[in-house]
Amino acid sequence: MSAMHKFIQALPKAELHLHLEGSMEPETLVEIDPALSLGEAQRMYRYADFAGFLASYVWAVRKLTEPKHYALIARRLLERLHQQNVLYAEITLSAGVILWRQQNLAEIYQALREEAAKSPVQVYWVFDSVRQFGVELAQTVAERAVEYAGDGVVAFGIGGDEEKGPAKWFHEVFAFTKRNGLRAVPHAGETVGPQSVWDALDLGADRIGHGIAAAQDEALMRHLRNANIPLEICISSNVCTGVVPSLRDHPVRRLYDAGVPIVLNSDDPPMFQTTLNGEYEIAARHFGFTENELRGLAANSFRYAFRYRQYPVPSNL
Numbered sequence: 001m002s003a004m005h006k007f008i009q010a011l012p013k014a015e016l017h018l019h020l021e022g023s024m025e026p027e028t029l030v031e032i033d034p035a036l037s038l039g040e041a042q043r044m045y046r047y048a049d050f051a052g053f054l055a056s057y058v059w060a061v062r063k064l065t066e067p068k069h070y071a072l073i074a075r076r077l078l079e080r081l082h083q084q085n086v087l088y089a090e091i092t093l094s095a096g097v098i099l100w101r102q103q104n105l106a107e108i109y110q111a112l113r114e115e116a117a118k119s120p121v122q123v124y125w126v127f128d129s130v131r132q133f134g135v136e137l138a139q140t141v142a143e144r145a146v147e148y149a150g151d152g153v154v155a156f157g158i159g160g161d162e163e164k165g166p167a168k169w170f171h172e173v174f175a176f177t178k179r180n181g182l183r184a185v186p187h188a189g190e191t192v193g194p195q196s197v198w199d200a201l202d203l204g205a206d207r208i209g210h211g212i213a214a215a216q217d218e219a220l221m222r223h224l225r226n227a228n229i230p231l232e233i234c235i236s237s238n239v240c241t242g243v244v245p246s247l248r249d250h251p252v253r254r255l256y257d258a259g260v261p262i263v264l265n266s267d268d269p270p271m272f273q274t275t276l277n278g279e280y281e282i283a284a285r286h287f288g289f290t291e292n293e294l295r296g297l298a299a300n301s302f303r304y305a306f307r308y309r310q311y312p313v314p315s316n317l
């Protein structure tokens with residue numbers, strides 16, 4: 001293990017942008033569906049572009065048909081987070097997809113809460129809906145999120161297609177969740193330009209999922225810095241889905257140097273062949289982040305968490 005790897009492993013970290021359904025390792029898929037071979041599962045996680053990634057994601061999610069499947073993927077995910085010295089996680093559950101598939105959200109969430117209670121990782125949940133599935137589904141997800149606001153759900157979000165599901169559709173939905181004490185974490189500025197991030201800010205975003213398009217807009221970077229609104233940066237995700245042309249083109253350093261608050265995250269780790277520690281390592285190796293800067297990013301992960309109990313940060317950061 002290299003010195004950098006050891007340093008990153010030893011850093012206490014929080015993970016703030018991580019999709020439960022995107023966290024299934026091929027091995028876990030085989031545990032759920034023993035008819036599947038490991039080779040087949042691994043092949044399904046190889047794709048060439050954003051559309052291919054979505055197809056793989058949908059294929060994997062279809063395997064989840066019972067609450068115990070959700071509990072199993074949460075157990076495996078929390079084991080891996082604990083191994084990486086992640087103390088705290090806000091995990092996104094695609095509640096919109098669960099409701100759209102007419103699954104029993106109450107039973108699934110109950111199974112997840114029970115699983116999370118057994119883990120040493122402190123876990124909270126984000127319920128999200130799919131932009132292009134429209135405002136009605138989003139409102140239903142929002143109502144369910146509010147129902148669990150005292151029981152582990154801390155935020156409401158939207159993901160998916162920023163063009164086909166523009167932020168302006170969702171003003172009332174976010175106003176409703178915010179009024180009821182939930183924080184707002186829309187994905188924005190991932191596949192389209194900076195205007196999408198401005199639009200997400202209009203929704204009252206407390207953090208922005210990705211938001212890398214902000215690097216194209218000086219005024220937006222200044223605003224994020226002054227308003228202290230962080231971007232949840234997921235480098236490998238952006239490279240694998242092709243929203244940046246190559247690793248070298250990723251704006252993480254530019255955003256950081258402009259003073260934009262950022263947090264490193266893994267998004268859908270096995271689908272991007274990464275881990276949270278792997279993302280810190282990429283920041284160090286490819287973008288020149290020093291140990292001190294990485295320590296600062298780990299501190300950010302706690303600072304921008306919604307419910308970390310030992311606020312502001314663990315004493316060794």
Ligand SMILES: [Zn+2]
Binds near residue numbers: 267
């Ligand atoms: Zn995401």
